[in-house]
Amino acid sequence: MNPAYRRHHPKWYRARMPIFWWFRKAAYFRFIARELTSVFVAYSSVLLLVQLRAVAAGPEALARFTAWLHLRPVVALHVVVLLALLFHTVTWLHLAPRAIVIRLGRRRVPDVAVLLGHYGAWLAASGLVVWLLRL
Amino acid sequence: METHVHDVLVIGGGGAGLRAAIAVAETDPALRVAMVSKVYPMRSHTVSAEGGAAAVIKPDDSLDAHAYDTISGGEWLCDQDAVELFVREAPEEMLRLEHWGCPWNREPDGHVAVRAFGGMKIRRTWFAADKTGFHLLHALFQTSLKYASIARYDEWFVTRLLVGEGRCLGVVALELASGEMHALLAKAVILATGGGGRVFPFTTNANIKTGDGMALAYRAGVPLKDMEFVQYHPTGLPFTGILITEAARSEGGWLLNKDGYRYLQDYDLGRPEPTPVLRAMELGPRDRLSQAFVKEMEKGRTIETAHGHVVHLDVRHLGEPVIEAKIPFVRELCLTYEHLDPVHELIPVRPVVHYMMGGVHTDLTGATPLPGLYAAGETACVSINGANRLGSNSLTEILVFGARAGRAAAAYAARAPAPTGPTRAQALDEERRVLSKVRGDGGGGERVATIRTAMQRALEAGAGIYRDEVGLRRAAEGIEGLKARAQGVTLDDRSHTFNTEVVAFLELENMLDVAEAIVHAALVRRESRGAHQRTDFPARDDNRFLAHSLAYRSPNGPPRVDLLPVTITRWPPGERVYGR
Amino acid sequence: MPQTVTIEIRRYRPEEEAEPTWQRYEVPFWREWMVLDALNYIKDHVDGTLSFRWSCRMGVCGSCGMMVNGNPALTCATYLETLVPGPVQVEPLRGFPVIRDLVCDLTDFITKLQRVQPWIVRETEGTPAQGEYRQTPDELAAYRPYAMCINCLLCYAACPIYELEPGFLGPAVIALAQRYNLDSRDQGREARMDVLSEHDGIWACTLVGECSTVCPKHVDPAGAIQRYKLDAAVAWVKALVLPRSGR
Ligand SMILES: Cc1cc2nc3c(=O)[nH]c(=O)nc-3n(C[C@H](O)[C@H](O)[C@H](O)COP(=O)(O)OP(=O)(O)OC[C@H]3O[C@@H](n4cnc5c(N)ncnc54)[C@H](O)[C@@H]3O)c2cc1C
Ligand code: SF4
Ligand code: FES
Numbered sequence: 001m002n003p004a005y006r007r008h009h010p011k012w013y014r015a016r017m018p019i020f021w022w023f024r025k026a027a028y029f030r031f032i033a034r035e036l037t038s039v040f041v042a043y044s045s046v047l048l049l050v051q052l053r054a055v056a057a058g059p060e061a062l063a064r065f066t067a068w069l070h071l072r073p074v075v076a077l078h079v080v081v082l083l084a085l086l087f088h089t090v091t092w093l094h095l096a097p098r099a100i101v102i103r104l105g106r107r108r109v110p111d112v113a114v115l116l117g118h119y120g121a122w123l124a125a126s127g128l129v130v131w132l133l134r135l
Numbered sequence: 136m137e138t139h140v141h142d143v144l145v146i147g148g149g150g151a152g153l154r155a156a157i158a159v160a161e162t163d164p165a166l167r168v169a170m171v172s173k174v175y176p177m178r179s180h181t182v183s184a185e186g187g188a189a190a191v192i193k194p195d196d197s198l199d200a201h202a203y204d205t206i207s208g209g210e211w212l213c214d215q216d217a218v219e220l221f222v223r224e225a226p227e228e229m230l231r232l233e234h235w236g237c238p239w240n241r242e243p244d245g246h247v248a249v250r251a252f253g254g255m256k257i258r259r260t261w262f263a264a265d266k267t268g269f270h271l272l273h274a275l276f277q278t279s280l281k282y283a284s285i286a287r288y289d290e291w292f293v294t295r296l297l298v299g300e301g302r303c304l305g306v307v308a309l310e311l312a313s314g315e316m317h318a319l320l321a322k323a324v325i326l327a328t329g330g331g332g333r334v335f336p337f338t339t340n341a342n343i344k345t346g347d348g349m350a351l352a353y354r355a356g357v358p359l360k361d362m363e364f365v366q367y368h369p370t371g372l373p374f375t376g377i378l379i380t381e382a383a384r385s386e387g388g389w390l391l392n393k394d395g396y397r398y399l400q401d402y403d404l405g406r407p408e409p410t411p412v413l414r415a416m417e418l419g420p421r422d423r424l425s426q427a428f429v430k431e432m433e434k435g436r437t438i439e440t441a442h443g444h445v446v447h448l449d450v451r452h453l454g455e456p457v458i459e460a461k462i463p464f465v466r467e468l469c470l471t472y473e474h475l476d477p478v479h480e481l482i483p484v485r486p487v488v489h490y491m492m493g494g495v496h497t498d499l500t501g502a503t504p505l506p507g508l509y510a511a512g513e514t515a516c517v518s519i520n521g522a523n524r525l526g527s528n529s530l531t532e533i534l535v536f537g538a539r540a541g542r543a544a545a546a547y548a549a550r551a552p553a554p555t556g557p558t559r560a561q562a563l564d565e566e567r568r569v570l571s572k573v574r575g576d577g578g579g580g581e582r583v584a585t586i587r588t589a590m591q592r593a594l595e596a597g598a599g600i601y602r603d604e605v606g607l608r609r610a611a612e613g614i615e616g617l618k619a620r621a622q623g624v625t626l627d628d629r630s631h632t633f634n635t636e637v638v639a640f641l642e643l644e645n646m647l648d649v650a651e652a653i654v655h656a657a658l659v660r661r662e663s664r665g666a667h668q669r670t671d672f673p674a675r676d677d678n679r680f681l682a683h684s685l686a687y688r689s690p691n692g693p694p695r696v697d698l699l700p701v702t703i704t705r706w707p708p709g710e711r712v713y714g715r
Numbered sequence: 716m717p718q719t720v721t722i723e724i725r726r727y728r729p730e731e732e733a734e735p736t737w738q739r740y741e742v743p744f745w746r747e748w749m750v751l752d753a754l755n756y757i758k759d760h761v762d763g764t765l766s767f768r769w770s771c772r773m774g775v776c777g778s779c780g781m782m783v784n785g786n787p788a789l790t791c792a793t794y795l796e797t798l799v800p801g802p803v804q805v806e807p808l809r810g811f812p813v814i815r816d817l818v819c820d821l822t823d824f825i826t827k828l829q830r831v832q833p834w835i836v837r838e839t840e841g842t843p844a845q846g847e848y849r850q851t852p853d854e855l856a857a858y859r860p861y862a863m864c865i866n867c868l869l870c871y872a873a874c875p876i877y878e879l880e881p882g883f884l885g886p887a888v889i890a891l892a893q894r895y896n897l898d899s900r901d902q903g904r905e906a907r908m909d910v911l912s913e914h915d916g917i918w919a920c921t922l923v924g925e926c927s928t929v930c931p932k933h934v935d936p937a938g939a940i941q942r943y944k945l946d947a948a949v950a951w952v953k954a955l956v957l958p959r960s961g962r
Contacts, residue, residue: 002733010632010821011729012812017878024785028875031923038437095922099941103857174768176867178776230843236835236898238855238862245849269775270862277833277891279806289825312814341770374747377773468773478733627763630730633815638765709818 034091040084093118136566138318138559141286142166142548144306145662146293146348147327150268151512151533154228155325158541159548160282166545166637169286171293171308171319173343173638174355176276180329181533182340184268185380185464187250187260188530190225196257198222205528206706208254208420209492209521210665211681212361215704217499217517221528221535228534229261237274238263250461251385252527254420254713256413260527265382265464271530291317292638292709293347295565296324296355296508299556301509302626303355305566310637314631316569318562322551323507323544326352326495327537330513331649333642336591337372348514350645352495353652357503358685358697360516362649363657364492364666369424371487373442375472379484381526384417385476386461388450390424391481392436397473398446405714415714422523422666423713425486429600440483447481454478486524486670487574490529492520492666493516493656496685501540507547511540516681522665573637578625583639586624587646594650598657603671611654611693620649652686652694659684659696669692677708720744720795721802722753724765727813730943735813744799750790751779754805754817767817774931777867781817787869787929808872810881824868827884830910831892835859854899861894861939863932870926870936881914882915886926886936889917893939917943 005011022032054065068074096118097111145156148170159168172179189556191201201222204212233239240262252260263270279285293306297318298304305320312654331346332338353359369390370379374522387410392398394440397407404423405415412418428446431437448460450465453476458466469477494516501509501517512533519532571577590613597610606687621643628636662676663669682698689695716930719741727735740761751769754898758765767790774792784804795803811819851886870886877883888907891910896904911917920940927937 002729002731004733005730008313008631010312010814011733013727013729013735014812015735017875021875021878025925027925027928028923030873031921031925035921041748042958095924095941098922098924098927098935098938101938101942102951103853174770174778175825175866178768178770178778180771180776182776182865183771183773227843230847233847234835234841234843234900236895236900238859238898239847241850241852243852243853245854247847266775266863269865273862273866277828278835280829281832281834292829312820341776342772375772456717471774526756582759583763628766630728630764630815632729633766633818635758635766635768655911 030091034088037084037088040081041088044081044085089122093122136316136318136562138320138562139169140554141169141319141321142323143168143449143544144319144321144324145170145327146172146306147179147286147417147512147514148172148174148276148289148323149179149327149329149512149533150181150530151274151329151514151537152176152179152325152327153542154278154534154537155327155501155541156285157275157279157282158538159545162542162545163549164284166284166548167286168284169288169319169321171288171291171306173290173292173311173347175289176279176287177273178343179272180344181268181272181530183339183341183378184271184530185378186252186261186382186385187267187527188229188271188534189252189255189260189525189527190229190531191222191259192226192229192247192261193249193257193259196259200257200284200346201225201259203706204255204414205519205525207709207711209519209523210675210684211365211677211703211706211708212521212664212701212704213519214517215495215706216702217705218519219344220499220625221519221532224535225531228538229531232271232274232534234360235274235569237270237276240264250382251411251413251418253381253384253418253424254414254525255527258413260385262382263461265380266600268530288319292641293351293471294569294641295417295561296351297558297561298355298505299558299561302506302551304554304556304558307562309569309638311633312572312647314634316562316566318558320554320558322548322554323509325501325540325544326508326510326514327512327540328514330494331492331646332488332491334591334594334646334650336588336595337364337371337376338488339368339376340488345646346491346514346649347642347645348510349494349649349652351684352503352505352508352510353648353688355505355508356688357508358496358687359652359656360493360496360683360685360699361518361656362491362493362652362686363598363654363660363684364520364522365488366421366490366492366666367397367486368421368489369428369486370448370484371489372468372472373440373445373483373485375470376487377472378487378489379448379468379482380462381464383448383465385411385448386450386457387411387453388417388448390417391447391449392431392444393438394436398431398436399424399427400508402430403714412714419713420523420525421489425600426668428486438483442542443485445483445485448484450480451478451479451481472513490524492516492518492522492524493653499539500543501536502543507551509540509544511536522667569637569641572626572640573629573631575625575629579623580625581620583624583636583643586617586621587643590614590643590647590650593617594653598654601650601668602669603658603669604658607654611651611658614647614650614654615693618651621647648688655694656684656686656698717746720753720799722757723802723804724817725804725806726765726816727807729815735918739802744795745906746796748795750788750793750795750798750803750805753795756776766815772951775865777865780808780867780869780872782809782872789867789869789931792931794895808868809874810874810878811868821868823881824866824871824885824888827888828891831884831888831907832903832933833891833895835895835898835901836906837900838902850899857899858894858897861890861897861934864890864934865932869929869931873925873929875923876919876921880915880919883897883919884911884916886940887934887944889920890934890936890939893943911943912944912947917947
């Protein structure tokens with residue numbers, strides 16, 4: 001007998017969510033990984049700001065900052081950051097076709113096209129940055 | 136036991152029930168209307184309807200043409216005043232549904248599109264791809280949510296009508312989640328509980344189609360009309376009984392026997408043409424096509440499989456684009472349930488029990504002979520379907536007569552006095568009956584499934600596509616024996632919470648009543664007409680049987696079956712001509 | 716091919732026990748059988764106490780969703796054959812309170828559905844005498860995919876956000892709101908926006924994307940939510956830039 005049951009008053013069972021629910025499925029894990037890598041996105045933006053401040057503070061500050069960048073542990077950290085950023089960017093781009101539905105007449109522009117458009121834009125933007133840096 | 140009081144109760148949340156509830160709410164927002172359904176409304180069987188709904192809308196069509204197709208299709212057993220009113224109100228109902236969001240297929244200019252359907256001389260079947268019933272039901276359900284005056288009792292199973300002072304005063308229902316019995320009182324009750332195809336073993340009908348409303352009315356002394364007319368649809372998938380819609384044929388599909396021959400040409404249904412011809416061959420009426428299958432089987436020209444004889448439905452020549460645009464669900468069903476792709480392969484099909492032309496006897500407003508009790512939809516028989524329903528008339532019927540019953544019940548409830556009388560005692564009585572079954576009192580160890588299977592076999596053997604006196608008598612005896620055995624059912628499940636076994640038992644009792652009415656009505660009708668074919672009386676007999684059968688339950692022993700003349704207005708009985 | 720399959724069912728009998736337990740059944744194996752056929756075999760011949768919902772057995776009524784081997788599935792459309800040798804585990808849909816055995820409580824979904832006004836909203840309603848609202852095949856195609864939802868709730872069972880935050884409107888409800896928003900006959904977009912852009916509306920979704928993966932009718936609720944976010948953001952920016960222009 002379930003002591004909590006009263007006749008005609010159903011006792012609903014609510015399962016509690018395990019802490020490690022995101023291990024249940026590869027898809028959940030990928031999702032959590034994507035969410036967590038956003039920390040690295042934030043980190044790299046902060047890094048960029050710090051670098052800009054160094055540039056503004058004059059050549060000496062910039063040299064100090066660059067030296068820090070060349071430290072082995074820092075390089076190692078930034079390799080990890082880069083990988084995380086790439087992971088985040090790629091998974092994010094792959095979600096783009098979900099949000100953007102373009103119709104040409106009756107036909108829906110296929111997801112691949114939207115995706116390729118995004119990759120194209122990414123490449124173009126990167127190209128622009130490289131070109132700016134080369135100036 | 137709790138008592139709930141409303142003005143109008145709608146039993147059933149399918150197309151007919153939802154339409155009725157909305158009609159009550161629109162007629163008089165002050166009326167307290169409640170809808171009781173044994174499943175959530177969007178699970179109702181209307182959801183499975185595929186092909187479409189007929190209504191005159193195009194300039195090349197006319198109300199008289201729709202009426203004539205319906206009446207000749209029903210082999211002159213339809214009440215012609217009902218049909219005339221039905222075809223007249225159909226377009227308006229369909230337009231209303233369009234305004235409520237039903238995603239009808241469209242012409243390029245934005246007008247609704249129509250398709251051909253079996254037995255219809257002119258294209259007039261509105262469709263939403265091949266999920267018409269699904270879209271219709273969801274549009275109605277979602278629209279019903281906007282009416283604050285409609286209360287709902289979802290997953291409540293009605294077990295009995297409360298009757299006193301010569302009128303219907305409400306119902307008793309089992310709340311599934313709690314296992315509690317409730318009395319629901321109202322001035323008017325509308326039965327919209329759908330058909331009862333599950334009395335047969337092989338059917339397109341969903342598990343919930345157990346003829347509950349018919350049995351409820353029958354036990355309350357209301358007659359069941361034309362129960363002998365059971366429609367076999369010619370194209371069901373073997374084993375599952377899942378329907379392949381007639382739209383597959385109206386888009387141009389062919390029926391082939393084992394030699395790849397379009398055998399319908401041998402059964403007075405016209406000449407085979409490459410493109411579909413209306414009211415001919417594959418677009419003939421369902422009764423004739425199902426009967427042709429049996430004859431073809433007798434000639435040894437069907438294909439034998441592990442799940443019975445089949446013929447082939449061929450849609451390959453339509454090509455993938457047409458199949459995807461017009462009948463995508465057919466493809467989805469074949470891929471899922473038969474592991475075959477109709478774009479490249481033949482679909483095996485056989486006749487399958489599909490629809491009950493008969494039902495609770497009502498007049499044109501949906502009123503039954505019991506004051507305060509109304510019925511609409513497949514559970515009712517007005518009758519517009521006569522001896523054979525034309526495909527795509529019944530989705531329209533549930534709208535037209537659902538709305539009519541709703542308006543009539545609203546008008547009745549507005550002037551009827553509040554329910555009083557012996558309801559409390561009846562309700563307590565019913566509570567005792569149901570709960571004692573749950574407790575397992577007095578059982579004899581029988582299982583629900585055993586009796587259900589035996590009943591289904593008995594009906595298939597005795598009251599299938601072709602019937603005769605000997606077979607029907609045997610079926611009648613079989614059903615009588617099973618009714619006695621059903622009282623000896625012992626349930627495994629003794630709990631109150633969501634006891635699906637007690638529901639299955641109550642449904643079995645209902646089905647046995649429906650089966651009894653079918654068999655006895657079929658015994659009385661000593662002629663062949665539409666879906667009722669007697670090998671011992673192969674001819675139609677308008678002298679004696681241009682009449683509806685009315686089966687009245689008797690407390691012990693077989694029902695009394697009376698005859699009620701058909702109403703003829705403008706179309707005197709004639710020959711049914713297809714393809715000539 | 717095996718002769719029998721073991722089915723393990725997560726049972727919950729509220730009158731007897733406080734917690735669910737597993738129960739094993741041995742059923743015959745037939746190639747034609749779906750998981751639902753095995754459940755019905757158990758109910759009819761082995762143990763009548765097993766409770767579950769089903770009706771159409773053709774994948775359209777949406778009653779029979781359960782977790783099969785940990786994934787949400789329509790049991791009437793899942794072949795046993797794809798799961799042998801087994802054992803096959805069947806549980807109630809995740810994320811919902813369980814009433815009994817494989818039956819869970821859906822009232823939350825129905826309440827939320829009603830909140831987004833899933834009906835055609837018009838300033839003035841047309842009468843049948845005026846004929847149909849015109850809608851071209853292109854306009855129909857714009858919302859049709861979202862109208863295919865059978866309310867089976869597999870998407871909810873796949874959504875960890877709904878499980879973590881039961882207030883979330885959830886995939887199907889938002890997809891259905893979007894179905895009406897995209898319908899050329901509808902004028903209720905703004906009214907729905909208020910509900911959808913609440914805290915528990917679209918913004919609660921962090922795009923796990925599993926709802927679209929499990930949806931048996933290819934409704935793509937995740938896409939509906941993302942598109943809606945985009946719309947809402949654009950509307951917000953517009954309101955900021957051109958505060959007085961009525962949207
Ligand atoms: C596979 C299939 C395809 C079809 N295709 C077409 C088509 O293309 N065109 C066409 O015109 N017709 C078609 N039909 C027929 C048509 O779908 C039905 O006749 C129609 O949907 C019946 O609607 P209804 O509202 O009367 O009943 P249903 O939709 O069956 O609803 C019955 C309601 O009553 C409730 N109920 C029943 N018993 C009880 C009880 N004891 N207590 C409480 N509630 C109860 C149920 O919960 C349900 O809500 C098709 C039928 C089938 C089987
Ligand atoms: S969106 Fe798909 S998975 Fe979700 S309820 Fe609708 S049909 Fe089911
Ligand atoms: S039983 Fe209807 S969807 Fe599975």
